[in-house]
Amino acid sequence: MIGLQAVGVILMAAMLITPALSARYWTERMDRMVVIAGGIGALSGVVGTIFSTASEGLPTGPLIILAATLIFLFSMVFAPRRGLLVNIVKQMKMRRQTARENIMLSMFDLMEEKMRKPAARHATGFGEEQIRGLRPVSKRLFARVMKQLIKENLVSSDGNRYALTEQGKEQAYQIALKNRLMEVYKMYEMKFSHEEVEKQEDIFALPEPLLQELSRYLQQLGRMPVRLSKTGPGENRRNRNNIIGQRGADSRYEL
Amino acid sequence: MSYEGWILLTGALVGITCGIVGCFLILRKMAMLADAISHTVLLGIVGAFLVSHSMAGVPMFIGAIIVGLLTAFFVQLLDSLRVQSYAAIGVVFTSLFALGVILLSLFTSRVHLDVDHALMGEIAFVPWDTLEFFGKEMGPKAVWMLGFVLLADLAIILLFYKELKITSFDPQMAAALGIPVLLIHYLLMGMLSITTVASFDSVGAILVVAMLIVPGAAAYLLTDRLSVMLVLSAAIGALSAIIGYYLAVWFNVSISGMMAAAAGGIFAAVFIFSPKHGLIAKWAANRKISRYS
Numbered sequence: 001m002i003g004l005q006a007v008g009v010i011l012m013a014a015m016l017i018t019p020a021l022s023a024r025y026w027t028e029r030m031d032r033m034v035v036i037a038g039g040i041g042a043l044s045g046v047v048g049t050i051f052s053t054a055s056e057g058l059p060t061g062p063l064i065i066l067a068a069t070l071i072f073l074f075s076m077v078f079a080p081r082r083g084l085l086v087n088i089v090k091q092m093k094m095r096r097q098t099a100r101e102n103i104m105l106s107m108f109d110l111m112e113e114k115m116r117k118p119a120a121r122h123a124t125g126f127g128e129e130q131i132r133g134l135r136p137v138s139k140r141l142f143a144r145v146m147k148q149l150i151k152e153n154l155v156s157s158d159g160n161r162y163a164l165t166e167q168g169k170e171q172a173y174q175i176a177l178k179n180r181l182m183e184v185y186k187m188y189e190m191k192f193s194h195e196e197v198e199k200q201e202d203i204f205a206l207p208e209p210l211l212q213e214l215s216r217y218l219q220q221l222g223r224m225p226v227r228l229s230k231t232g233p234g235e236n237r238r239n240r241n242n243i244i245g246q247r248g249a250d251s252r253y254e255l
Numbered sequence: 256m257s258y259e260g261w262i263l264l265t266g267a268l269v270g271i272t273c274g275i276v277g278c279f280l281i282l283r284k285m286a287m288l289a290d291a292i293s294h295t296v297l298l299g300i301v302g303a304f305l306v307s308h309s310m311a312g313v314p315m316f317i318g319a320i321i322v323g324l325l326t327a328f329f330v331q332l333l334d335s336l337r338v339q340s341y342a343a344i345g346v347v348f349t350s351l352f353a354l355g356v357i358l359l360s361l362f363t364s365r366v367h368l369d370v371d372h373a374l375m376g377e378i379a380f381v382p383w384d385t386l387e388f389f390g391k392e393m394g395p396k397a398v399w400m401l402g403f404v405l406l407a408d409l410a411i412i413l414l415f416y417k418e419l420k421i422t423s424f425d426p427q428m429a430a431a432l433g434i435p436v437l438l439i440h441y442l443l444m445g446m447l448s449i450t451t452v453a454s455f456d457s458v459g460a461i462l463v464v465a466m467l468i469v470p471g472a473a474a475y476l477l478t479d480r481l482s483v484m485l486v487l488s489a490a491i492g493a494l495s496a497i498i499g500y501y502l503a504v505w506f507n508v509s510i511s512g513m514m515a516a517a518a519g520g521i522f523a524a525v526f527i528f529s530p531k532h533g534l535i536a537k538w539a540a541n542r543k544i545s546r547y548s
Contacts, residue, residue, distance in 0.1 A: 014349035062353030
């Protein structure tokens with residue numbers, strides 16, 4: 001067969017690269033990767049050979065390569081953790097989560113602003129442009145996230161204007177607190193470098209004294225989030241951040 | 256012109272054309288992509304043959320450009336899907352090449368397209384495959400094809416010299432300046448494809464890689480200026496073709512193989528003796544430093 005001979009070197013290159021690359025999608029462990037890669041190589045060899053016997057004049061080598069490539073493409077798309085599909089879904093969820101936090105934060109900022117200006121206190125709710133103006137969120141995403149927020153009873157709306165419900169105010173407060181703590185933490189990161197903070201995603205996982213210090217900075221900078229709601233103190237202090245909760249409640253902006 | 260003269264001219268044209276294009280591949284660290292495209296061009300040639308039923312130049316060029324750009328596109332696509340770029344090149348070129356071989360062997364009974372010839376080339380046959388124009392012999396087809404491709408490459412490089420230069424050295428800055436980096440990338444890939452397909456008749460698809468990468472790599476060690484590098488690379492390409500031909504005649508071996516070997520020899524010499532980046536120069540510089548300290 002001309003095909004097999006001519007394609008020998010290329011077949012070798014393909015068999016070295018493609019099965020290993022496909023196996024990488026299915027596992028995070030070296031030993032398993034070796035076994036899976038061997039299996040994929042064997043499988044593509046068998047499949048390629050079967051197809052080449054199906055019709056006359058079909059060269060075996062190139063068909064084995066094509067079989068391996070198909071397995072690779074399948075792995076790339078459908079692998080459970082590193083696959084394309086899974087990642088696209090993950091990314092969409094992430095985008096939605098970020099949009100949700102951004103919208104809550106923007107509404108919180110707007111409410112806070114309003115409370116500092118007594119003249120504007122009467123107006124209720126904010127327009128879509130106003131909310132999206134603070135932190136960019138696409139129109140479609142805004143509509144979808146808002147629908148969800150209204151369904152969860154965190155936001156009330158009359159169609160055009162949106163306002164946080166009591167429940168929503170509490171949640172927005174938590175998000176804003178978390179966010180602003182994060183901001184000061186980043187500002188003074190060098191100072192806290194000795195604290196060995198690994199998990200930066202959850203600011204409340206930081207040690208208590210550090211949290212206290214951070215909240216002191218927040219006060220100094222005038223960035224301590226304002227309590228928007230009048231829900232019972234028990235509700236507020238359910239979180240670990242006792243001190244912060246109290247300081248927040250003491251704030252002179254309390255309604 | 257004599258038989259020998261035509262072969263030398265063909266070889267020199269291959270060396271110059273590949274040398275010039277190769278410079279940009281070296282600077283962009285995409286030498287492996289040259290390897291990939293030089294293989295997948297086979298699919299383009301077979302495809303063009305199946306569509307047009309002729310080995311004429313134009314359909315072959317079109318097929319080669321399409322497949323070459325497709326190769327570059329697939330590699331880019333896999334790269335953007337977080338597959339390591341070298342592994343992506345490996346997967347793409349082997350599968351497209353396999354497809355080419357399958358098509359070739361499916362129709363090989365009806366057509367005359369030799370796999371060995373496509374891969375290895377045979378420059379010794381070039382002078383006999385002449386182009387006739389109104390009954391007059393106008394010289395080998397390969398020379399015309401290579402000359403045309405060389406002119407096209409030169410025209411593209413002269414027209415887009417600034418863009419090619421800046422996207423090769425600093426793609427981020429080029430993007431910031433508003434230069435269409437991706438377009439220039441595909442332009443270069445198109446150039447690479449036609450260069451490969453024009454050279455494949457004489458030195459074959461596999462040895463094109465030697466002519467594309469080695470002169471550029473050697474010139475890279477000799478200078479720090481792009482314009483000088485282009486000239487040097489072309490000169491080294493032509494020189495290795497000429498030296499390779501005479502060595503092949505002397506030892507009575509494959510001409511294209513010897514040309515690639517000559518290019519390798521020149522590279523080895525440059526690697527050792529280059530005045531600035533060579534082994535000896537580096538060794539001397541190191542000694543100087545250690546003596547002062």
